[in-house]
Amino acid sequence: MKRLGKVLLYISLGLVAVFQIFPIIWLFLFSLKNNQEIFSGSPFALPTEFRWENYLKVWEGGIGTYFWNSVWITGLAIIFTVLFASMATFAITRMKWKYSGLVLGLFMVGLMIPIHSAIIPLFSMFLKVSLIDNPWSIVLTYTAYNLPITIMILLGFYYTLPREIEEAAIIDGCSIHRMFFRIILPMTAPVMSTTVIINMIYNWNEFVFVNTFISSDKFKTLTVGIQNFIGQYMTDWGAIGATLIISVLPILIAFIFFSNKVVEGISSSAVKG
Amino acid sequence: MYVLPALLLIAVLIYIPLGLSAYYGLMDWDGIGDMKFIGMENYINAIQDSKFWSSAGHSVLLAIFSTLSLIAYLAISMVLASKIKGADLLRKIYLVPMLLSSVAIAQLWIKVFNPSNGMLNYILMKLGMENPPSWLAEPSIVLYAIFIPILWQYAGFYILIYYAALKNIPDSVIEAAKIDGANPIQIALKIKLPLIMGVVKVTIVLAIVGSLKYFDLIYVMTGGGPNGASEVMASYMYKLAFSTNNFGYGSAIGFLLLAITLVVTIIVQKLTASKEEIQY
Numbered sequence: 396m397k398r399l400g401k402v403l404l405y406i407s408l409g410l411v412a413v414f415q416i417f418p419i420i421w422l423f424l425f426s427l428k429n430n431q432e433i434f435s436g437s438p439f440a441l442p443t444e445f446r447w448e449n450y451l452k453v454w455e456g457g458i459g460t461y462f463w464n465s466v467w468i469t470g471l472a473i474i475f476t477v478l479f480a481s482m483a484t485f486a487i488t489r490m491k492w493k494y495s496g497l498v499l500g501l502f503m504v505g506l507m508i509p510i511h512s513a514i515i516p517l518f519s520m521f522l523k524v525s526l527i528d529n530p531w532s533i534v535l536t537y538t539a540y541n542l543p544i545t546i547m548i549l550l551g552f553y554y555t556l557p558r559e560i561e562e563a564a565i566i567d568g569c570s571i572h573r574m575f576f577r578i579i580l581p582m583t584a585p586v587m588s589t590t591v592i593i594n595m596i597y598n599w600n601e602f603v604f605v606n607t608f609i610s611s612d613k614f615k616t617l618t619v620g621i622q623n624f625i626g627q628y629m630t631d632w633g634a635i636g637a638t639l640i641i642s643v644l645p646i647l648i649a650f651i652f653f654s655n656k657v658v659e660g661i662s663s664s665a666v667k668g
Numbered sequence: 669m670y671v672l673p674a675l676l677l678i679a680v681l682i683y684i685p686l687g688l689s690a691y692y693g694l695m696d697w698d699g700i701g702d703m704k705f706i707g708m709e710n711y712i713n714a715i716q717d718s719k720f721w722s723s724a725g726h727s728v729l730l731a732i733f734s735t736l737s738l739i740a741y742l743a744i745s746m747v748l749a750s751k752i753k754g755a756d757l758l759r760k761i762y763l764v765p766m767l768l769s770s771v772a773i774a775q776l777w778i779k780v781f782n783p784s785n786g787m788l789n790y791i792l793m794k795l796g797m798e799n800p801p802s803w804l805a806e807p808s809i810v811l812y813a814i815f816i817p818i819l820w821q822y823a824g825f826y827i828l829i830y831y832a833a834l835k836n837i838p839d840s841v842i843e844a845a846k847i848d849g850a851n852p853i854q855i856a857l858k859i860k861l862p863l864i865m866g867v868v869k870v871t872i873v874l875a876i877v878g879s880l881k882y883f884d885l886i887y888v889m890t891g892g893g894p895n896g897a898s899e900v901m902a903s904y905m906y907k908l909a910f911s912t913n914n915f916g917y918g919s920a921i922g923f924l925l926l927a928i929t930l931v932v933t934i935i936v937q938k939l940t941a942s943k944e945e946i947q948y
Contacts, residue, residue: 408747411744411823415761418777419765422779433785438787480674482674490670501678509902509929512689512926513922515692515922516688518910535677536681539681600772601769602771602888618769632779639775646768647767650760650764661763
């Protein structure tokens with residue numbers, strides 16, 4: 396009886412896993428098929444031959460540009476966010492100043508702000524300073540909007556850092572800047588890597604800002620790019636499948652290698668909220 | 669000094685726009701031409717705007733679905749945390765959809781829901797259903813259909829949070845309950861659930877607030893259609909501003925969205941506030 400119960404539990408957990416993963420496997424399967432196979436065969440069948448040409452076709456058809464835009468915009472925004480967030484967290488946790496509590500509050504409230512409430516004014520602000528249809532508007536907004544969550548993940552780690560090391564550095568005549576860049580930042584490498592991967596997921600997947608601020612194809616990132624692109628290939632399921640797989644692959648690969656960091660980042664970003 | 673770059677960025681790109689949103693909400697403005705002050709007229713219009721109310725209703729419905737789905741997530745987490753082999757791998761598998769962009773999820777599920785070649789209707793027809801619906805084209809079911817990918821997307825996230833909280837409960841507490849003769853259901857409901865109530869409250873707030881501002885997936889999947897049947901607050905606001913250039917009215921709705929989000933957060937926290945925190 397007890398054994399049977401256990402087996403049932405495993406079966407139900409397994410079914411949930413199938414539900415979670417199968418649509419993605421199905422997507423991968425049809426990205427390697429042509430329409431004839433997709434429309435006449437079973438959706439669960441393996442492709443008769445692996446049509447990698449679907450991938451070549453969409454990459455050369457313009458996905459490549461979107462892909463590289465995503466890479467550099469995501470990367471640059473990560474560097475800014477993690478650097479500025481580390482500096483701010485350092486100042487909040489390690490320095491004594493009058494308004495540190497208030498400033499921390501401003502960052503934490505930022506976690507709850509729905510971006511849609513700010514997007515119309517942001518659009519008109521960027522329009523005034525001619526940053527509409529300029530990728531810098533995206534880099535700046537990504538940096539700003541990811542600061543609160545990044546600071547929240549960093550905070551816990553900074554609170555646990557021993558003060559003795561800093562004190563010793565100061566006594567040895569080390570300046571604050573030197574201490575921050577040479578001692579504090581390297582010590583926080585584990586938590587920084589968590590914030591990097593969380594930022595990477597957010598930036599790579601972001602849609603609304605790019606959709607609103609960018610109109611030229613040459614600046615679009617993957618999320619918005621694939622939207623247009625799929626319009627062109629309306630009925631070519633293989634091409635659509637290949638496009639989607641290309642767009643999600645970098646994150647999935649990162650997840651395979653750093654799944655523990657992702658788990659850590661997601662749980663620490665939510666639980667304290 | 670160290671805080672300056674970060675502070676400047678959130679001040680200029682988060683807080684000033686929020687203030688401006690309140691300001692624009694009092695204007696008649698197309699985004700380019702002159703602004704005209706019209707006081708509360710946009711808000712009065714919103715109250716009388718049946719499209720606004722129906723989109724707000726859809727948002728509330730999504731919030732209710734999302735909150736109810738937490739029960740299922742919690743049940744799965746309880747099973748997963750009960751000394752299951754491979755629990756760590758399973759919760760990572762559950763998390764995979766959460767990593768995909770809403771655009772990719774939307775495009776994938778458009779295909780799953782495709783009336784003639786989609787995976788869902790293929791399975792339904794194999795199971796003997798004669799005329800499976802065209803999920804995204806029927807006003808009466810589109811919102812329920814959209815909720816399936818939402819459920820799919822967030823399952824791993826909530827399971828992860830509950831699992832972590834459940835794993836924090838000391839074994840001794842559970843052992844003591846077992847010795848006292850409690851059965852697994854009793855342990856789950858009377859011991860584990862109260863012990864993780866703090867986390868459950870946080871997830872309720874996250875689920876409700878997240879649903880109220882839900883946008884990307886719906887915008888890509890249906891664009892709010894057919895005929896407004898899946899329009900939500902954020903997508904309605906976005907259309908007002910960027911399709912019909914009604915920046916003033918759009919800002920007013922955006923500001924309402926912010927106000928509603930904050931009020932709901934406070935209400936949920938008050939309602940679920942317990943007098944004493946449980947210690948163990």
